[in-house]
Amino acid sequence: xxxxxxxxxxxxxxxxxxxxxxxxxxxxxxxxxxxxxxxxxxxxxxxxxxxxxxxxxxxxxxxxxxxxxxxxxxxxxxxxxxxxxxxxxxxxxxxxxxxxxxxxxxxxxxxxxxxxxxxxxxxxxxxxxxxxxxxxxxxxxxxxxxxxxxxxxxxxxxxxxxxxxxxxxxxxxxxxxxxxxxxxxxxxxxxxxxxxxxxxxxxxxxxxxxxxxxxxxxxxxxxxxxxxxxxxxxxxxxxxxxxxxxxxxxxxxxxxxxxxxxxxxxxxxxxxxxxxxxxxxxxxxxxxxxxxxxxxxxxxxxxxxxxxxxxxxxxxxxxxxxxxxxxxxxxxxxxxxxxxxxxxxxxxxxxxxxxxxxxxxxxxxxxxxxxxxxxxxxxxxxxxxxxxxxxxxxxxxxxxxxxxxxxxxxxxxxxxxxxxxxxxxxxxxxxxxxxxxxxxxxxxxxxxxxxxxxxxxxxxxxxxxxxxxxxxxxxxxxxxxxxxxxxxxxxxxxxxxxxxxxxxxxx
Numbered sequence: 320x321x322x323x324x325x326x327x328x329x330x331x332x333x334x335x336x337x338x339x340x341x342x343x344x345x346x347x348x349x350x351x352x353x354x355x356x357x358x359x360x361x362x363x364x365x366x367x368x369x370x371x372x373x374x375x376x377x378x379x380x381x382x383x384x385x386x387x388x389x390x391x392x393x394x395x396x397x398x399x400x401x402x403x404x405x406x407x408x409x410x411x412x413x414x415x416x417x418x419x420x421x422x423x424x425x426x427x428x429x430x431x432x433x434x435x436x437x438x439x440x441x442x443x444x445x446x447x448x449x450x451x452x453x454x455x456x457x458x459x460x461x462x463x464x465x466x467x468x469x470x471x472x473x474x475x476x477x478x479x480x481x482x483x484x485x486x487x488x489x490x491x492x493x494x495x496x497x498x499x500x501x502x503x504x505x506x507x508x509x510x511x512x513x514x515x516x517x518x519x520x521x522x523x524x525x526x527x528x529x530x531x532x533x534x535x536x537x538x539x540x541x542x543x544x545x546x547x548x549x550x551x552x553x554x555x556x557x558x559x560x561x562x563x564x565x566x567x568x569x570x571x572x573x574x575x576x577x578x579x580x581x582x583x584x585x586x587x588x589x590x591x592x593x594x595x596x597x598x599x600x601x602x603x604x605x606x607x608x609x610x611x612x613x614x615x616x617x618x619x620x621x622x623x624x625x626x627x628x629x630x631x632x633x634x635x636x637x638x639x640x641x642x643x644x645x646x647x648x649x650x651x652x653x654x655x656x657x658x659x660x661x662x663x664x665x666x667x668x669x670x671x672x673x674x675x676x677x678x679x680x681x682x683x684x685x686x687x688x689x690x691x692x693x694x695x696x697x698x699x700x701x702x703x704x705x706x707x708x709x710x711x712x713x714x715x716x717x718x719x720x721x722x723x724x725x726x727x728x729x730x731x732x733x734x735x736x737x738x739x740x741x742x743x744x745x746x747x748x749x750x751x752x753x754x755x756x757x758x759x760x761x762x763x764x765x766x767x768x769x770x771x772x773x774x775x776x777x778x779x780x781x782x783x784x785x786x787x788x789x790x791x792x793x794x795x796x797x798x799x800x801x802x803x804x805x806x807x808x809x810x811x812x813x814x815x816x817x818x819x820x821x822x823x824x825x826x
Contacts, residue, residue: 374437377455409499417502466493480536486682489691544757547666554624569594570607580656613664627718678789685784
């Protein structure tokens, strides 16, 4: 006879086994039914990877129809049925990104992956119900062959970036940074070749310390120098209009202790003294006057205006987001002293901007105060040439009124037209260019100025803008100013745009 204690333990053991059986049954149903689709389509599923790589991907082209990415049959014996190729190599690699078997997708390959992947043909007829076929779409970009090529040529041998955009639509017409990288090796089926390319592009710095894979025009910020004075000018007009026509004191160097937290002089780049009103200071790019102006406009107003231009925000570009895209103004707690606001109001110290951000600053003035959402996709078409999707331009931010934009535009015209303007003589008068130059000083650990970042932003024609451009040249020798180095690049880009016929898609 079994005692009651043992009988009780047996009953509990039976209950425990039953519970375990139920748990296993529930989990099996969860895996095989409830989450079956999730696991079957998971990116890391070997079966998914094999199936994905055994199908062709859609084509990526420029707006003129030049093929930038395509799939072709792989040689016999290859692990996967198709190879991904990038005929333009480094020229468009930073935009197309790459389709990597090991590291994943980047650039347009990632943003528009759902269109580029082989997918079921949409049902449009009774016949489509009876057959299942897969198709891929073609992603047509807003980028121009000639402008992208010219940007590459102009930056040859130098680290820097060029961004060209249509201010009225936000379409990116060129966006190139040097150094660049070739996406084809990163899409190789040869694991060693792919790993070697990844190391070269993401870990091996060039002579200036830049990585080809991360030195992108929309993900690589630096001190913008005096190009930021466009933002400071706008802040005065919009947030503190009492200073729009006020005269700033004349200085060659602002002496130490003039501003809160100041321990060293703040001097004009290249020497010389200046001051006066905004209209008198912007063409010659008066550093001391604009530093004082920024402090008078005030921290809260300056931050609010910079934010209105898109600083301290993730830009809504249709490429994979990165924290490196977020341009900064007074974002660090250590930037609270008045002297830092002064320096930052002239594009130094606590101001860092990407070339894309500064192109949008120029575009805002050009488009009567509105920044349109930047984008690289123009349209998507299916394998039969039918339109699947088109990009609908939309406003992103409005940092200024149309009246302020008109006033700032006139001031930027003065930079190129006035005899004392920092960009005087660079552009033919017939092009009617509005611009702002910038020369940001780069210090070493000892506080010595060892190089400059040379900038120019511009739009043209000023009375009916077709294009807004930012040019950035990094770590240039400490000699001359931004106009001397960035100016010829800007002049070549603007001439190309204004002399070229209107570009439309070839489809």
